[in-house]
Amino acid sequence: MSIAEPLQDSCAGATRSDCRHGRATNGCEDCKVRLFSVCAALEPSELEELDRISQAKQVPARTTLFEQSALAGSVFNVTDGVVRLYKSLPDGRRQIVGFALPGDFLGLALQDRYGVTAEAVNEVAVCRFVRSAFLAYVDGKPHLLRRLHEFAGHELSLAQDQMLLLGRRSAEEKIAAFLLNMQTRYARIGSVSVTVPLPMSRQDIADYLGLTIETVSRTLTRLAREKVVLIVPDGVRLLDLERLKLSGAS
Amino acid sequence: MSIAEPLQDSCAGATRSDCRHGRATNGCEDCKVRLFSVCAALEPSELEELDRISQAKQVPARTTLFEQSALAGSVFNVTDGVVRLYKSLPDGRRQIVGFALPGDFLGLALQDRYGVTAEAVNEVAVCRFVRSAFLAYVDGKPHLLRRLHEFAGHELSLAQDQMLLLGRRSAEEKIAAFLLNMQTRYARIGSVSVTVPLPMSRQDIADYLGLTIETVSRTLTRLAREKVVLIVPDGVRLLDLERLKLSGAS
DNA sequence: CGGCGGCATTGATGCAGATCAATGCTGCGC
DNA sequence: GCGCAGCATTGATCTGCATCAATGCCGCCG
Incomplete structure (x- = not known):
């Protein structure tokens, strides 16, 4: 199931500004990820305008937002949950x-x-924009384009x-x-903790790191045995940051 | 040796518009990579303005243009040669x-x-811009920023x-x-051929592909033995494109 | 509460590619 | 034209991680 194209959405027939069900807040103005997201570059009046082309959506785990090489009908701001790309x-x-993560x-x-x-x-909340409408919105807002470019540079x-x-x-x-x-990223969006949530499966972690599920499991087990981490349900508690940094520092 | 900061250049004391020695052509207007590069987004009048803040440079093989995590004093357009990042x-x-490659x-x-x-x-020609000047130049040219963003998206x-x-x-x-x-990239910049130039060392190729020099060598030798490629000085001739695509297709 | 399905862990074995070690090739300075 | 330095090739061996194969764990549904 894909939510991007076509718009399989119960409010497809309504005007866009009505599409607020599912949004955690009343609009962009008090969006909880605004200050971390590209939207932080926007003025209050611009946020109002953005509200009009945005559509909040809540989707369950495993939902496909869009697929590789499909026409890009929408762009999204993640406001809650985790998305694998x-x-x-x-x-x-x-x-x-x-x-x-939220803010991306x-x-x-x-x-x-x-x-x-x-x-x-897992369960994910996004702010969806029809791509053409978003492009039109960006057009004439070089500061927003600049911000998008900054984000792209960071991604790169x-x-x-x-x-x-x-x-x-x-x-x-x-x-x-x-x-x-992951710890650093969660900290940046306001969740400072030595317990890192890992809502994704071992297979996901393996596919992110270019390993197999068995190697991920064995390596985590070994780190746990050596008291470097503690494995908890859907996450890992980092016990020995120094030791981890020794291996993981960039 | 770094050419980025400070400006170790014989024309450092001259006005910028005089800094043309080393440029293959007379300016941006007839730059041979213009149409492949970000500059293709620019009008003739804008190109003239760009000329004024650009500085052509020719540097020998092994020159460091800039270093990881150094302050970004300059940005560059490659006009000739190959640069490893x-x-x-x-x-x-x-x-x-x-x-x-040229145009990047x-x-x-x-x-x-x-x-x-x-x-x-190898020997490389670049068009250098002082970053602050380039930023000022981009400011107020959203179409150029858009182009830069497109390039960044492509890089990503x-x-x-x-x-x-x-x-x-x-x-x-x-x-x-x-x-x-590499063949596709050379073709895009106007050099269509089954002989792919590889000016970089085996070590460079290994470090690009996450392999060792020995594995690169052995794999190329095997492909040559199987008549899939022919190894030539500083390059490879692709003999059996179908067979290569079988392995290498994305 | 019991069985089932999906995921994770753990163990045994295999192998692609790394490492170690010569040897060969080529271009350059003298 | 000789010798040397730097790179590439080739061969022998090793090993980190993959693969194959149970087994364990837990949540969910009947």
Whole structure:
């Protein structure tokens, strides 16, 4: 199931500004991820205008938001939950290129086709924009374009870090870097804790790090045995940050 | 040696518009990579203005254009030659995240620090811009910013392809994809041929593909033995494109 | 509450590619 | 034209992670 094209949505016939069911708040103005997201570049009046073309959606786990190489009909702002972004080979091998957290923007490149597939890992809330409407909105707002560009530059930088990780680091280093990275990202969006939520499966982690599920499991078990981490349901508690940084530091 | 900061250049004291020695042509207007580069988005009058803040430079092989995490004083347009872009780990392991060819822009993200190190593989010609001047130039030219953003989106997409390659493909698949990819890129900039120039060393190729020099060598030798490619000095001739695509197709 | 399905862990074995080690090739300075 | 330095090739061996194969765990549904 895809929510991107066509608009399989109960409010498809209503005017866009009515599409607020599912939104956690009353609009962009008090959106809880606004200050972390591309929208932080916008003035109150611009936010109002954005409200008019935005549509809040809540989707259950495993929902496909869009698929690799499909026409990019929508772009999204993630407001809650985790989204996996991946590329696949014809034979089924998969590489997850990133996990999108609240505040992340999907479709940053503004290209006419999606470069990756996006699936909800757990229950996810997004702010959806029809791409053409969003493009029109961006047009004439160079500060927003600048902000989108900044985000794209940041994504590119993350992608390059991930290349270094995939090409040159050992399994333990990959796991350590992943855990530290997720912790940092959660901290940035206001969730500072030594317990890192990992709503995704071991298979997802393996496909993100270029490993197998068995190697992920074994490596985590070993780190747990060495009291570097504590494995908890749907997450990991980081016990020995120094030791992790020794392996995972960039 | 770095040419980025400070300006180690014989014309450092001259006005910028005089800095044309080393430029292959008379200016942006008849720059041979203009139509492939970000500059294709510019009007003649804008090109003239760009001329005034640009500085053509020719640098020998192995020159460092800029270094990872240094302050980004300049941005560059590559007009000739090949540039390797890489990230390093403290212990010396290296991952090349890309090879920049003529028409490619370095510093696309416009961030205040470089995310990678850039080194000339062979003799390289670049068009250099002081970053602050370039930012000022971009400011008020949303169509150029749009173009830069498009380029960044394309780079991001390439980076994600490379992640899939690094994380999930075998040595032979990596080599095949690399060769086909380089051929396509050379074709796009006007050099259509089954002989792919490879000015970079085996070590560079290995560090790009997440392999060792020995594996690169062995894999190429095997492909040559099977008459899929013919190894020539500083390049490879692709003999059996179908067979290569079987391994390397995305 | 019991059985089933999906995921994770753990163990045994295999192998692609790394590592270690010569040897060969080529271009350049003298 | 000789010798050297740097790169590439080739061969022998090793190993980290994949693969194959149970087994365990837990939530869910009847």
